[in-house]
Amino acid sequence: MKNSKLISGVEPIIALVDMDPGMIEIFSAADFGGRKVIHLKSGDELISTWTKQGLDIVMVIAQGEVLSANGVTLAEELLNRGLRGFSFTMVCHTLNKDIRKLALDAGIADVFLIPFDIKQVETRINFLIANWKVLQRKHKDDITHPYRIPLIKRxxxxxxxxxxxxxxxxxxxxxxxxxxxxxxxxxxxxxxRVGTGYKIFKFYKFRSMYVNADKRLKDLQHLNQYNTQQDGKKETQEFVLCDECRQAGTSCQFPMYADKLRWCEKDYMGRKKTKSGAAFFKLKDDPRITRAGKFIRNTSIDELPQLWNVIIGDMSIVGNRPLPLYEAEKLTTDKYALRFMAPAGITGLWQVEKRGKGEMSEEERLMLDNMYARNHSFINDIKLILRTIPALFQKENV
Incomplete structure (x- = not known):
């Protein structure tokens, strides 16, 4: 492949994003009707190269999971930048019908599960490129409108x-x-964080942990309140850099984030195929928390910066809590996805009913989220706000 700096803006291009060397080789050797295939290391490099050079990119193929930075987030960012006339596809290691549906609803044209038959992928990609304008018009006719906050609530x-x-x-x-x-x-x-309709946004908080909290995570997995297996034993998982990330350097090439915690998405996805784990991570009397952090958590002051999320429209005052990517990725079945069909909020039914009143199972929390999604209204939101104040001063350090 030629260096992206020498690319002509008039020829149709298929852009590969953040792919393994083996994947780059497979797609570069594929027959895409004479269209040029280029590789860009990240979504940021794709956007920069595309906008500066005025490329005619007809297809973007990204490697990653649907809810990762290379998935729905990147697809939405390209559209927000005004880039049009292309179809977006993905190759990933984890896929089921619910995740595929989320991807298609978000405008991703197709998702291919690794390993795949490159000849079948060739056929599908060439078809999408040739018929994208027609398919896009049909998609616009059939699409359902996502949840929008009512005017009075906004x-x-x-x-x-x-x-x-x-x-x-x-x-x-x-x-x-x-x-x-x-x-x-x-x-x-x-x-x-993942909010209404699985939309990903930047979630603001006061820092309540020491800066090395991520390094201590692997030593605290056995204390996770949600991670109890059926035999009564607690599961311990250690998240480290995968071999490919080590070869690339000291930083993770496939990062996942949850607050100040960070681990390798590729390693996490591989382990998840053989081990089941709780969707939520929570510790009682967490030693990673500072004295200031313990106070602002017990009084929920750490949540106050989210008022800015409310101002800019990412969240509402009352709603279901937005979740880290790794938690939301596990909640895509019909039983759990309902919680994402309600506003994302600072406070809600879960905080009022359960927070500070003792241990709570993951299933109970999800049931409360679904209950709110079914019954939320402006009047009920006002009632929840009035009940939130006593719940702020909870009895246990969680």
Missing amino acids: IFDIFFAGLALLCLSPLLLVIYLWIRLESKGPAFYYSP
Whole structure:
């Protein structure tokens, strides 16, 4: 393949994104009707090269999981940048009918499970490129509109969040200084979270853990409240860099994030094929938490930066909690996906009913999320807000 700097903008191009060397070789040797095949290391490099050189990219093929940075997030980012006239496909290691449906609903043209027959993929990709305009028109006719926050709820959210930020600004300043003085690192952080309709966004919080919290995760897996197996024993999992990441350097080439925790997605997906694990990770009396962090968690002050998420429309004041990618990826069956058909919120039914009242199973939490999704309304949201204040001062450190 030629270097991307020498690419002509007039020839149709198939862009491979963040692929293994073996995958690059397979797709480069495939018959795509004379179309040029290029490889770009990341979604950012794809966008930069595409926009600067005015390329005629007719197909993007990304490697990764549907809910990873190379999946729905990248597909939406390309459209948000005004890039049109292309189809987006993926190759991944994990796929079922529910994940495939999520991908198709998000505008991804197709998903191929590794390993695959390259001849079948050739046929499918050539068909998509040749007929994309017709298929796209049909998709627009059939698409269902995603959930949108009702106008009265949106007005309330902006008013409530704006007023709260204004009134709480002195407290926010004090917490900011306390966090910075107690331990090194930023006072705020964000992590990718999955909200309404499986939309991924940046989720803001005050930092409540020491900066090396991710290094201590592997030593604390046995304390996970949600990770109890049927025989009563607790499962311990250690997430480390896979061999391919080690060869590439010291950083992970397939990262997954949850708050300040980070591990290799490829290693996680491989382990998940042979081991079952809880969708949620939670510790009682977590030793990774700072003194300031323990206070702001017990009083839910660590959640206050999410008022900014409400202002910009990622979340609502009341709704189901948005989840880290690795948790949301496990909740795609009809039984659990209902929770994502409601607003993502700062507080909700789960916090009011269960938080601080003792241990709770993963199933109970999901049932409460689904219950809210079925019955949510503006009046019920007001009632939940009034019940939230006593729930803020919970009895246990979780």
